[in-house]
Amino acid sequence: MRILVATDAWRPQINGVVRTLSALARSARGLGVEIEFLSPEGFWSLPMPSYPQLRLALPSPGGIASRIEAAKPDAIHIATEGPIGHMTRAYCVRRGRPFTTSYTTRFPEYIAARYPIPVSWSYGVLRWFHAAASVTMVSTPSLYNELRARNFGNLGMWTRGVDTDVFRPDVAVALDLPRPLFVTVGRVAVEKNLDAFLSLDLPGTKLVIGGGPQLEELKQRYPEAVFLGELEHETLAGYLAAADVFVFPSKTDTFGIVQLEALACGLPIAAYPVTGPLDVVGANPIGALNEDLRAACLAALNVSRGACRDFALGYSWENSARQFIEHMHKVANQDCRRAPTKIAGSAIVQG
Numbered sequence: 001m002r003i004l005v006a007t008d009a010w011r012p013q014i015n016g017v018v019r020t021l022s023a024l025a026r027s028a029r030g031l032g033v034e035i036e037f038l039s040p041e042g043f044w045s046l047p048m049p050s051y052p053q054l055r056l057a058l059p060s061p062g063g064i065a066s067r068i069e070a071a072k073p074d075a076i077h078i079a080t081e082g083p084i085g086h087m088t089r090a091y092c093v094r095r096g097r098p099f100t101t102s103y104t105t106r107f108p109e110y111i112a113a114r115y116p117i118p119v120s121w122s123y124g125v126l127r128w129f130h131a132a133a134s135v136t137m138v139s140t141p142s143l144y145n146e147l148r149a150r151n152f153g154n155l156g157m158w159t160r161g162v163d164t165d166v167f168r169p170d171v172a173v174a175l176d177l178p179r180p181l182f183v184t185v186g187r188v189a190v191e192k193n194l195d196a197f198l199s200l201d202l203p204g205t206k207l208v209i210g211g212g213p214q215l216e217e218l219k220q221r222y223p224e225a226v227f228l229g230e231l232e233h234e235t236l237a238g239y240l241a242a243a244d245v246f247v248f249p250s251k252t253d254t255f256g257i258v259q260l261e262a263l264a265c266g267l268p269i270a271a272y273p274v275t276g277p278l279d280v281v282g283a284n285p286i287g288a289l290n291e292d293l294r295a296a297c298l299a300a301l302n303v304s305r306g307a308c309r310d311f312a313l314g315y316s317w318e319n320s321a322r323q324f325i326e327h328m329h330k331v332a333n334q335d336c337r338r339a340p341t342k343i344a345g346s347a348i349v350q351g
Contacts, residue, residue: 001033003328004073006064008057008082010039014210014230015187016257017104020160021079027161027321033328036071038064038084059087075100075332077324081107081129093132098334100327101133102158103147106191109252113191123150130154134334135327139255140279158324160257161317166233167264169309172241177226180204180244182270182297185236185258188212188227197249198222200294206247209239241265245300248277249293255279264312268303270296286311 005024009017025035040057048054064087068076076092076099078085085101092099108122130136130152137158138144144155175181182202186192189212198206198218206225208218219227231239240246246262248271256276259269263280269287271277281287286308288299 001074001325001329001332002072003028003033003035003075003077003325004038004068004071005035005077005079006038006084006088007079008040008084009080010037010041013054014232016253016255017079019257020104023161023163023317024321024324027317028325030318031321031325033321033325036073038067038071038088040084043084056082057084059084061087061090064088065091075328075335077102077328078133079104081105081126086129089129089132098134098331099132100135100137100331101130102137103130103143103152104139104254106252106254109191113252127152134331137324137327140275142275142279143254146275156327158327159315159320160255160260161315161320162257162260162264162312163317164264164313167237167240167261167312169241169266169305171234171238171265173238175239175242177205177207178203180301181207181242182245182247183207183209183240183243183262183267184247184249185209185240185262186250186256188215188218190214191250191252193249193251194218196293197247198225200297202294202297204244207239207243209236237261237265240267243267245270245297246287247271247293247297250276260312260315263308266305266309268300268305268308270300272296284311 005021007021009015011018028035043057043059045055045057048056068091078088078099078101108119111117111122112119133154135154135156136152137156138147139158139160147155181204184197188194188210208225208227209231211230240262246267246269248256248259248269251272251274253276259280262269263286269281271289272291272293273289277289281289287303288296290296
């Protein structure tokens, strides 16, 4: 089976969407499924408003069509709601071709954090976008219920995983910093709510891993914090394993796979009781959720690191890929039923 995934988010970006799609492709290959990407590579692009470090692809309808037809996919999945996602959607709708989507980013909240645009308007656009999909995949039960309450239909589950061979407790780097070490990882941008973490009165040291448009501002406002920039894979794992608590201040993430990466390193989570942390931590003894983030951080210091690691071992990218592929098989079967059959001599040709 060959699946084409259309995505506006792609390397060299380092974010949850890119890491999820990369892990999906690796795991699917082991299950006999080939995943190709219709990504921004090869298209003109421009800096994204309010986030110039990211570039927004500017594809043409013809360019999208030619790349889809060259790939000859058995099924199509649209991972993002940007220009590539919209043009791929239009291609499929025009041709009556079934496709799936995934809801991975809270764009309404991200936009509202920057511009005076009502969240309800943005959700209306997203509801229209995803309504044409055979399945809209979501990563957690909380998000599933939230979108259902906003009248999204055709929802299906697609959970996330973690590479426990890379992210593990025994790879900790040596850090000569006052303990305890509270670390957060992610895009340094207003929607990630880093002020809520950096402004806390906590003992020890606060570490921030990641880059983004708010980086220089936060460096100036919080000179006592240690900003490490963007780190990948083994290096990131080393810093996570060296810390004492992983702090997840975001209230807008749909999942946050870095939570699983932290847990795999034996690092307990401190977060608000919102979608993402509620689904990962919940009532499990692997962290602390509290509307008082400082209280959550201090409580997490008493959590068993062994329990965190054991929990993460239950999440594999292979299981995540199996869920995704199951949805795609249904769409591929829909497409086969849709295609008219023509008889040419003794051969049966799918039109």
